[in-house]
Amino acid sequence: xxxxxIVLIGPEHPDELLGAFARYQxxxxxxxxxxxxxxxxTTREVLTGGATVALFASESVxxxxxxxxxxxxxxxxxxxxxxxxxxxxxxxxIIDAPPLxxxxxxxxxxxxxxxxxGIRDEEFHNAITDLLSDWGSTVPDPExxxxxIVSPVRDALTLAIRDFLDRxxxxxxxxxxxSDGGRYVLNLWEGEPAYPLVCALNRPVIRATSVRDxxxxxxxxxxxxxxxHVVDLAVVGGGPxxxxxxxxxxxxxxxxxxxxxxxxxxxxGTSSMIRNYLGFPRGIxxxxxxxxxxxxxxxxxxxxxxxxxxxELRPGSGEDPHVLCTDSGEVRARSVVIASGVxxxxxxxxxxxxxxxxxxxxxxxxxxxxEMEGQDVFVVGGGNSAGQAAMHLARxxxxxxxxxxxxxxxxxxxxxxxNEIEYNSRVSVRTCTAVVxxxxxxxxxxxxxxxxxxxxxxxxxxxxxxxxLGAEPHCDWIPPSVARDARGFVLTGRDVPREHWLDxxxxxxxxxxxxxxxxxxxxxxxxxxxxASASGEGASVVPLVHAYLAxxxx
Numbered sequence: 001x002x003x004x005x006i007v008l009i010g011p012e013h014p015d016e017l018l019g020a021f022a023r024y025q026x027x028x029x030x031x032x033x034x035x036x037x038x039x040x041x042t043t044r045e046v047l048t049g050g051a052t053v054a055l056f057a058s059e060s061v062x063x064x065x066x067x068x069x070x071x072x073x074x075x076x077x078x079x080x081x082x083x084x085x086x087x088x089x090x091x092x093x094i095i096d097a098p099p100l101x102x103x104x105x106x107x108x109x110x111x112x113x114x115x116x117x118g119i120r121d122e123e124f125h126n127a128i129t130d131l132l133s134d135w136g137s138t139v140p141d142p143e144x145x146x147x148x149i150v151s152p153v154r155d156a157l158t159l160a161i162r163d164f165l166d167r168x169x170x171x172x173x174x175x176x177x178x179s180d181g182g183r184y185v186l187n188l189w190e191g192e193p194a195y196p197l198v199c200a201l202n203r204p205v206i207r208a209t210s211v212r213d214x215x216x217x218x219x220x221x222x223x224x225x226x227x228x229h230v231v232d233l234a235v236v237g238g239g240p241x242x243x244x245x246x247x248x249x250x251x252x253x254x255x256x257x258x259x260x261x262x263x264x265x266x267x268x269g270t271s272s273m274i275r276n277y278l279g280f281p282r283g284i285x286x287x288x289x290x291x292x293x294x295x296x297x298x299x300x301x302x303x304x305x306x307x308x309x310x311x312e313l314r315p316g317s318g319e320d321p322h323v324l325c326t327d328s329g330e331v332r333a334r335s336v337v338i339a340s341g342v343x344x345x346x347x348x349x350x351x352x353x354x355x356x357x358x359x360x361x362x363x364x365x366x367x368x369x370x371e372m373e374g375q376d377v378f379v380v381g382g383g384n385s386a387g388q389a390a391m392h393l394a395r396x397x398x399x400x401x402x403x404x405x406x407x408x409x410x411x412x413x414x415x416x417x418x419n420e421i422e423y424n425s426r427v428s429v430r431t432c433t434a435v436v437x438x439x440x441x442x443x444x445x446x447x448x449x450x451x452x453x454x455x456x457x458x459x460x461x462x463x464x465x466x467x468x469l470g471a472e473p474h475c476d477w478i479p480p481s482v483a484r485d486a487r488g489f490v491l492t493g494r495d496v497p498r499e500h501w502l503d504x505x506x507x508x509x510x511x512x513x514x515x516x517x518x519x520x521x522x523x524x525x526x527x528x529x530x531x532a533s534a535s536g537e538g539a540s541v542v543p544l545v546h547a548y549l550a551x552x553x554x
Contacts, residue, residue, distance in 0.1 A: 002050045
């Protein structure tokens with residue numbers, strides 16, 4: 001595999017800029033140029049040689065470009081996946097920072113840094129390694145592989161497995177059976193070849209029939225819990241709300257178990273880049289945010305069981321604990337936090353539903369985005385998740401078209417994302433438009449779009465359709481004794497029907513109609529559907545759990 005390049009543009013202080021990247025020369029092809037023209041020529045050489053550029057880093061002034069942002073725009077057209085950094089010399093930092101920083105808000109580049117003034121400037125290198133790590137997690141074939149998948153075809157199941165692994169922060173690669181990697185895995189497999197085969201983290205090779213098989217192979221099943229032991233808190237759902245509840249509960253000494261049906265992070269875990277989460281000025285991917293929270297909870301003693309669908313909650317009474325039932329066993333808990341989140345609403349266009357996994361995807365589908373290189377793709381949805389998915393897809397696809405029924409994105413999408421979309425030449429928006437039909441021979445090839453104002457229809461070529469249509473709650477497993485609203489979201493606090501109030505007093509804000517059962521995050525009626533608010537609710541629910549578990553009179 002060819003070594004990825006880092007291209008440095010250092011017209012005025014080349015030695016300082018090259019010195020700042022000296023530690024990367026062992027693992028990257030670090031090249032220094034003096035102008036935008038040289039950077040374009042060098043990029044062409046790298047691409048022609050079969051490699052790619054991972055990162056462009058430039059001083060704040062480039063002599064042969066209108067501005068450094070103009071140079072970055074030209075370079076972005078050549079390598080859309082590369083990260084872009086301004087490393088300003090300290091002599092110009094105060095002068096150039098104010099006018100250039102605004103460019104970050106519209107996605108013109110990824111970070112504005114002060115060039116190191118000496119060795120071991122770890123604040124600088126922390127930013128650079130974060131960006132390189134983010135780049136490495138989005139390239140089609142990662143150099144570090146934790147999980148090998150062997151399959152002769154890239155079918156819907158293989159793609160779903162890889163997407164799950166991406167969301168769990170486990171770099172993977174798909175190998176044909178006749179490749180070196182494929183033969184290595186086949187030699188470890190006992191029996192006739194059956195695909196896909198998955199070889200993960202020195203565990204036995206399995207033939208996966210579902211994503212859940214892979215999750216259980218890696219993380220185990222709830223039956224590994226000592227079923228004679230009742231935990232203090234069981235959290236259903238590993239999105240931001242569930243993760244925050246797990247961190248705070250475990251850190252305060254509660255024995256805590258988290259059951260997650262899919263991958264840790266929930267819908268937020270599929271976001272390619274969250275730029276407005278407090279404390280991450282350069283943004284953070286949903287996967288990285290979720291995995292950091294998971295590691296934080298593990299550090300305090302929480303136990304995670306991934307790939308476990310909760311089929312039923314049997315509320316306890318008196319001294320009897322609540323029971324969560326899964327195919328793999330039961331978990332008994334003195335208290336439960338429902339944080340199972342929401343699913344994307346179905347499009348309900350039958351020909352397209354039949355192509356889910358083969359060109360049609362619900363959610364951002366991080367792995368599928370890499371399959372869209374050079375293609376025309378469409379994103380349906382007007383929320384932040386749709387905007388983030390479109391920006392991520394634009395790194396690979398030839399064109400990305402956002403389809404919304406409303407007359408504008410401004411009503412439902414954050415301003416910073418609207419600005420990024422307007423700036424990106426690969427992304428366009430079609431308002432007042434609905435998808436009414438589509439099809440293809442074995443995979444998506446075309447869509448029929450309808451103007452909701454005139455009824456006029458148009459058939460367009462399409463290789464990918466990403467559906468981010470809004471929320472439907474994950475609540476089928478919740479018993480009738482837990483009150484829900486007309487749409488199925490869980491009612492808490494003052495929203496609980498008055499007949500369930502005790503002595504005219506409503507339950508606590510995040511408490512449900514069943515004592516000891518609480519709710520946080522998107523599945524709760526009236527929630528804000530934002531990562532930060534879900535995290536806040538997950539943290540806020542823990543004092544209520546403590547109060548419920550505390551002995552009377554304590």
